[in-house]
Amino acid sequence: MFTCRAVHSVTGFCSCRSFAYLTIKDRLPQILTKAIDTLHRHKSEFFEKHGEKGMEAEKKAISLLSKLRNESQTDKPIIPFVEKFADTDIWNQYLEYQQSLLNDTDEKPRWFYSPWLFVECYAYRRIHEAVIQSPPIDDFDVFKEAKEQNFFESLESITALCIHLQELMTTIEDLEENQLKNEFFKLLQISLWGNKCDLSLSGGETSSQKTNIINTLEDLKPFILVNDMEHLWSLLSNCKKTREKVSVTRVDIVLDNSGFELVTDLVLADFLLFSNLATEIHFYGKMIPWFVSDTTIHDFNWVIEQVKHCDHKWVSKCGVDWENYVKMGKWVYHDHIFWTGPHEFCAMFHVAPDLYAELQKAHLILFKGDLNYRKLTGDRKWEFTVPFHRALNGFHPAPLCSIRTLKAEIQVGLRPGQGEQLTASEPNWLTTGKYGIFQFDGPL
Numbered sequence: 528m529f530t531c532r533a534v535h536s537v538t539g540f541c542s543c544r545s546f547a548y549l550t551i552k553d554r555l556p557q558i559l560t561k562a563i564d565t566l567h568r569h570k571s572e573f574f575e576k577h578g579e580k581g582m583e584a585e586k587k588a589i590s591l592l593s594k595l596r597n598e599s600q601t602d603k604p605i606i607p608f609v610e611k612f613a614d615t616d617i618w619n620q621y622l623e624y625q626q627s628l629l630n631d632t633d634e635k636p637r638w639f640y641s642p643w644l645f646v647e648c649y650a651y652r653r654i655h656e657a658v659i660q661s662p663p664i665d666d667f668d669v670f671k672e673a674k675e676q677n678f679f680e681s682l683e684s685i686t687a688l689c690i691h692l693q694e695l696m697t698t699i700e701d702l703e704e705n706q707l708k709n710e711f712f713k714l715l716q717i718s719l720w721g722n723k724c725d726l727s728l729s730g731g732e733t734s735s736q737k738t739n740i741i742n743t744l745e746d747l748k749p750f751i752l753v754n755d756m757e758h759l760w761s762l763l764s765n766c767k768k769t770r771e772k773v774s775v776t777r778v779d780i781v782l783d784n785s786g787f788e789l790v791t792d793l794v795l796a797d798f799l800l801f802s803n804l805a806t807e808i809h810f811y812g813k814m815i816p817w818f819v820s821d822t823t824i825h826d827f828n829w830v831i832e833q834v835k836h837c838d839h840k841w842v843s844k845c846g847v848d849w850e851n852y853v854k855m856g857k858w859v860y861h862d863h864i865f866w867t868g869p870h871e872f873c874a875m876f877h878v879a880p881d882l883y884a885e886l887q888k889a890h891l892i893l894f895k896g897d898l899n900y901r902k903l904t905g906d907r908k909w910e911f912t913v914p915f916h917r918a919l920n921g922f923h924p925a926p927l928c929s930i931r932t933l934k935a936e937i938q939v940g941l942r943p944g945q946g947e948q949l950t951a952s953e954p955n956w957l958t959t960g961k962y963g964i965f966q967f968d969g970p971l
């Protein structure tokens with residue numbers, strides 16, 4: 528029978544050089560140093576805006592982030608949150624739960640000896656705490672610049688993609704069923720490979736899309752390890768055919784990274800509307816800056832605004848359309864604090880029943896990115912062949928699909944031998960972002 532060996536701890540099972548360990552030991556300090564540097568560079572802006580108080584706040588935020596860097600590098604105990612925020616109690620309760628797992632010893636959960644998913648999320652929540660403890664600069668996003676840079680560096684690819692979308696829009700009426708399906712598959716794959724561009728894997732270093740992604744899709748196909756795109760097509764095209772009975776088809780997209788990846792998701796969302804495969808799209812972003820590049824409401828609006836003001840008329844047409852979808856309620860953006868909490872998704876039903884109920888209204892939910900996959904599967908060391916349905920551990924609000932490039936040592940639902948073969952030929956296949964999946968769960 529399938530077994531789920533254990534939850535990852537940061538140090539891994541047998542090696543102090545596990546991917547999780549290196550993330551905390553090397554990448555996190557690098558990310559924190561970049562955040563500190565960003566605050567430094569905005570010093571005069573803080574002064575202009577808030578006078579001396581702004582300068583003091585900058586110093587305070589920097590000292591809190593330096594303290595955090597020291598704690599994480601020297602494997603100090605994980606300490607509770609002190610600043611009052613929407614989720615402070617939820618987080619502190621979770622910390623107590625982690626403590627309780629250490630049985631009755633006096634041991635405290637520590638940076639290198641706690642589950643990786645928990646420690647990484649905790650780190651980003653602590654970065655946020657450092658900022659909100661430093662008014663009047665408490666709404667400053669230390670990752671904003673990096674996200675904007677990713678967008679600007681990907682502009683050529685974004686332009687090509689938006690032009691492709693507009694061309695498609697003009698020919699859509701003439702497309703046969705099969706051609707429409709092909710176009711859908713193309714945009715799904717673009718959204719998949721857009722997930723290569725996250726900034727936490729690269730330690731906050733730039734990771735943008737410089738080539739025209741549409742031309743590379745064929746070459747990338749062999750790297751799709753699980754390909755359930757057909758299921759997505761059957762589900763949505765059936766909804767379309769039965770539209771008279773059910774007037775709404777709702778697709779929910781749990782967003783991941785801003786910049787290029789977000790544009791690929793918006794392009795897909797636009798296509799779903801004008802092809803009539805869906806009638807409403809609901810997006811979920813993060814309420815606080817998260818894993819460097821994740822999308823907040825500010826990023827969502829910023830990207831649409833940037834696209835709208837692009838020089839190319841077809842690109843800016845995309846921005847105008849997207850803004851109108853939001854105004855008309857065809858695109859709905861949701862915030863929920865659960866997404867930046869410590870819990871895996873199987874806990875959502877109890878921890879955030881309102882969010883679970885919201886997701887239940889969808890005909891299909893697309894979960895973008897690697898972190899969402901880790902939270903879907905509880906970041907456990909599942910065997911490669913464990914069915915996705917089983918790894919979801921009771922999380923079934925609606926038919927769902929993970930669209931993710933592999934950047935963490937976890938993958939389920941593979942064919943027997945597939946994972947072992949990859950490990951033999953490419954030891955790092957799980958963590959480089961080279962491979963991708965469309966993994967569906969739901970009735971067929």
Ligand SMILES: O=P(O)(O)OC[C@H]1O[C@](O)(CO)[C@@H](O)[C@@H]1O
Pocket residue numbers: 550554647722725726727728783784818895896897898899901932934935
């Ligand atoms: O943006 P994504 O696809 O969720 O990727 C973030 C991933 O990068 C990492 O931070 C790399 O350390 C993983 O922990 C995480 O799963």
Ligand SMILES: [Mn+2]
Pocket residue numbers: 725783784818820821896898
């Ligand atoms: Mn991300």
